Amino acid sequence: xxxxxxEKLEKSEKTGKTPEKLINKNDVRLDxxxxxxxxxxxxxxxxxxxxxxxxxxxxxxxxxxxxxxGPKELHPKHLAxxxxxxxxxxxxMAPFSVQERKSPAPSRREIELSKVIREALEPSIFAEYYxxxxxxxxIEVLQxxxxxxxxxxxVASLALADAGIPMRDLVSACAAGKVExxxxxxxxxxxxxxxxxxxxxxxMPNFNAITLLQMDGKLTSDEFxxxxxxxxxxxxxxxxxxxxxxxxKYLVKEATEE
Amino acid sequence: MTIxxxxxxxxxxxxxxxxxxxxxxxxxxxxxxxxxxxxxxxIERAEGSARIRLxxxxxxxxxxxxxxxxxxxxxxxxxxTVNAELVPLxxxxxxxxxxxxxxxxxxxxxxxxxxxxxxxxxxxxxITPGKKVFVVFVDVYVLNHDGNLIDASxxxxxAALLNTKMFNYEVKDGEIQVKPGYTQIPIANYPxxxxxxxxxxxLVVDPWLEEEQVxxxxxxxxxxxxxxxxxxxxxxxxxxxxxQILEVAKIAKEKSEELRKILVKS
Numbered sequence: 001x002x003x004x005x006x007e008k009l010e011k012s013e014k015t016g017k018t019p020e021k022l023i024n025k026n027d028v029r030l031d032x033x034x035x036x037x038x039x040x041x042x043x044x045x046x047x048x049x050x051x052x053x054x055x056x057x058x059x060x061x062x063x064x065x066x067x068x069x070g071p072k073e074l075h076p077k078h079l080a081x082x083x084x085x086x087x088x089x090x091x092x093m094a095p096f097s098v099q100e101r102k103s104p105a106p107s108r109r110e111i112e113l114s115k116v117i118r119e120a121l122e123p124s125i126f127a128e129y130y131x132x133x134x135x136x137x138x139i140e141v142l143q144x145x146x147x148x149x150x151x152x153x154x155v156a157s158l159a160l161a162d163a164g165i166p167m168r169d170l171v172s173a174c175a176a177g178k179v180e181x182x183x184x185x186x187x188x189x190x191x192x193x194x195x196x197x198x199x200x201x202x203x204m205p206n207f208n209a210i211t212l213l214q215m216d217g218k219l220t221s222d223e224f225x226x227x228x229x230x231x232x233x234x235x236x237x238x239x240x241x242x243x244x245x246x247x248x249k250y251l252v253k254e255a256t257e258e
Numbered sequence: 259m260t261i262x263x264x265x266x267x268x269x270x271x272x273x274x275x276x277x278x279x280x281x282x283x284x285x286x287x288x289x290x291x292x293x294x295x296x297x298x299x300x301i302e303r304a305e306g307s308a309r310i311r312l313x314x315x316x317x318x319x320x321x322x323x324x325x326x327x328x329x330x331x332x333x334x335x336x337x338x339t340v341n342a343e344l345v346p347l348x349x350x351x352x353x354x355x356x357x358x359x360x361x362x363x364x365x366x367x368x369x370x371x372x373x374x375x376x377x378x379x380x381x382x383x384x385i386t387p388g389k390k391v392f393v394v395f396v397d398v399y400v401l402n403h404d405g406n407l408i409d410a411s412x413x414x415x416x417a418a419l420l421n422t423k424m425f426n427y428e429v430k431d432g433e434i435q436v437k438p439g440y441t442q443i444p445i446a447n448y449p450x451x452x453x454x455x456x457x458x459x460x461l462v463v464d465p466w467l468e469e470e471q472v473x474x475x476x477x478x479x480x481x482x483x484x485x486x487x488x489x490x491x492x493x494x495x496x497x498x499x500x501x502q503i504l505e506v507a508k509i510a511k512e513k514s515e516e517l518r519k520i521l522v523k524s
Contacts, residue, residue, distance in 0.1 A: 108362045115359040115493075119475075122495040199490065209497035213477065215490035216374045221511060224487045225504055232500060 022191055023180050031060070031188065036230060038174065038186045038237055043155065043245035045162045053163025055245070057155040060188060061145035064152055066159040070135035085130040089118035091152055093141040113149050120153050120173065120202040120212035126166040135165060146189035147175050153202045153212065154238050161246055170242050171211055173202035174234030176227040178219060183226055185234045199227050203235035270472040277469075278458040284313075284466065289509055291464045294413070294520055298421040306422025306443075310414040313466055314404035316348075317411050319396060319418040323443070325385065325434070326393040336383025336391045340369035342398040342411065349403035363493070368398060368412050370489035371449040371480035378419065379444035386432045392424070394443070405466035408478050408491075409517075412451035417521055419445055448522055449488055450514035453478040454506050456496060461506060463513060477503065479510040483518065 027035050039060035048054035051067035074080045091113045095101050106114075121137065137160065139152040150173035157171040177187045179195035192198045197217025203210055210232075219227060273283050280288060292313030301307040306321035328335060342365035344352045357365070372378065383392040396418070398411045423440040455465035455473035465473060474496025480489035487507065492498065498506070 108357075108366065111359050111362050112366050115363055116491075119493060119495055123497045204497065207497070208499050210492070210500060210503060211497040213490055213492040213498070213503065215487060216370045218374060218482065218486045218488050220486055221507055224507055228500060228503060 021180070022194060023182050023184075027182065029179075029184065030190065033186075035182055036185045036233070038234055039188070041151075041238070041241055043158060043241050045158050045245050045249040051159070051163070053159040053161065053165070055155045055158035055162060057151050057158075059147070059151045059186075061143055062141070062148055062151045063143040064148060064155050065140045065142060066152065066156040067138045067140075068135065068156070068159045068163040068165065069138075070163070071130035071133035071165070072136075074132065074134040080132040080134075083131050084127040085125075085132075086134045087118050087122050087125065087127060087137070088134055089114050089121065089137040089139070089156075091117050091139045091141070091149065093144060093148070097141050097144045113152075116212055116214065117149060117153055117156065121156060121160065121171055123209060123211045124157065124167045124169055124171045124204055125160065126168065129166055135160075144189065146187050146192045147200070149173070149212075150175050150186075150200050150202065154242060158242055158245060162249070169204040169206045169209075170239060171202050171204055172235040172238040172242060173200065173212060174231050174238055175200040176231035176234065178217060178223060178227070183223060183230060185230055197223075197227070199224075199231060201228065201231035201235065203232055203239075205236055205239045266471070269468060273468055274458050274472050277460050277462055280460070282462065283468070286464075288460065289463045289513065291409075291513070291517070292466065294517075296413075296417055296521065298417055304418075305424055306418045306420075308414045308417035308421060309401075310410050310417065312406060312410040312413075312464070314402060315406060315410045315466070316400075316402040317407065317414045318399045318401055319411070319414040320399065321418050321422045322395040322397070323422070323424055324393050324395065325390055328384070328388060328391040332380075333388035334384045334391075335380040336378070337393040338369070338373055338378060338380065338396070339393060340365045340372065340396045340398065340415070342368065342400070344400050344403070344407075348400045352400075352403065363491075364407055364411060365398060367408055367451065367478060367480075367489065367491050368396070368415050370491075371412050371451055372396070372415065372419070374488040375447040375449035375480070375482035375486075377416065377445060377447040377449055377482075379446040382444045385429055385434060390432065394419075394422075403467065405468070405470045406453050406464050409451050409453050409464060412449065412480065413517065413521055416448060416450070419443065420522070448483045448518050449480050450517045450521070451478050451480040451489070452510040452513045452517070454509070456494075456498060456502065461502060461509070463509065477506050479507055479514075481510055481514040485511050485515070 041059040044056045053068040153173035177198040199215040202212035295311040298308045304320040309318045426437040475494035
């Protein structure tokens with residue numbers, strides 16, 4: 001099957017068929033959220049024993065693990081960069097993460113997402129502190145329900161922080177999009193599939209820096225601007241959750257030791 | 259041809275300095291495209307084809323049409339498949355082998371522009387609903403890499419689609435009967451990709467190879483014929499401010515209209 005088919009499969013499955021109305025007349029979405037409301041998210045830091053850093057996110061039905069190894073010696077050596085660490089990122093979906101089993105071999109979509117996620121995280125890392133080494137980021141999507149690349153970035157950024165890698169800021173990510181003529185935040189798979197546009201965005205709040213921006217669908221210039229603003233606000237909320245998750249691991253422990 | 263690293267660094271520094279003064283090494287304005295030369299119908303064996311020269315960047319696109327199965331969720335629509343090959347003859351940095359992340363990303367950006375703008379009226383490419391439809395293969399073939407492969411490939415793909423002729427047919431008992439003559443495949447929209455590079459915090463349109471080597475990040479906005487944004491992709495290790503992104507969207511609108519005129523008339 002062609003590349004789009006695997007993507008379609010991944011997108012189409014889920015709840016079987018799409019309900020007729022995704023947003024009711026009071027601007028309430030299927031899962032009871034307001035238009036600009038994020039799904040409830042739970043973030044946890046430092047949950048894998050072997051990794052130098054790790055984190056876990058549950059956002060709606062999304063369940064994603066991230067682990068970081070490094071900085072460490074790079075193999076093969078000729079790939080090493082003389083002035084900075086080489087960032088390596090793998091975004092991968094578990095075969096059981098979607099309705100119809102996904103082949104574990106990396107799809108074209110996963111290869112592209114690995115690239116854009118790496119490029120979304122790299123601006124936050126002081127890679128120049130560790131020349132000739134590599135920093136490996138692994139993102140495993142255990143269950144997917146739309147917005148996995150954003151949740152993946154959010155959780156990977158926490159794993160990087162957990163690994164003690166010097167960073168300029170955390171990277172937070174969130175998607176905005178258009179569903180049934182309404183601009184909405186944090187689309188579920190059903191909304192993404194039935195909607196008119198989806199725009200994932202990653203953001204470093206302290207630098208006003210957008211490190212990932214993708215879009216597919218159709219938006220007017222005005223809608224595009226509003227969607228960017230909306231997604232940035234969503235990222236700021238994720239940022240708060242990320243900080244809380246880090247504090248929950250590091251700050252609270254310190255307090256109890258005293 | 260290997261250029262000593264020192265020379266490259268010096269040149270890169272010069273490019274960055276010039277850009278911060280609003281100038282470019284090849285004397286273009288910051289929002290100016292390189293010269294575009296377009297030929298269509300260059301491959302007779304293909305149903306459609308185009309070859310574009312964007313400065314020294316050269317891309318060829320061939321369109322092949324076959325029959326196949328539709329996707330289960332769109333049983334009445336033809337199928338679009340975009341593939342990109344960064345063939346080794348195009349650059350010393352390209353290697354033979356399965357598509358790497360760069361060629362996959364390139365193909366997927368071109369794909370999103372065509373798909374999301376609904377450039378091909380795929381509902382007219384159905385033979386037997388749920389069973390048999392036409393599959394349009396868009397194969398992007400990079401022949402010389404001198405930067406901004408995305409815009410060149412997207413333009414060549416659209417030009418090739420506008421040049422794609424399919425044999426006339428009628429459907430009898432689910433089978434295709436070929437009739438004499440050829441018809442242009444149905445094109446419903448004209449997506450144009452406009453790529454910007456961020457160099458020294460300034461935005462530069464249509465970066466050539468050496469500008470790509472110094473850029474912090476790039477941003478591609480694809481706009482359809484009604485100036486709606488239909489695909490966006492950020493690339494590279496840097497970032498953009500929110501204000502820069504909105505500025506990019508504004509310039510992309512003007513540029514896409516300008517480029518569309520060149521493409522659709524030829």
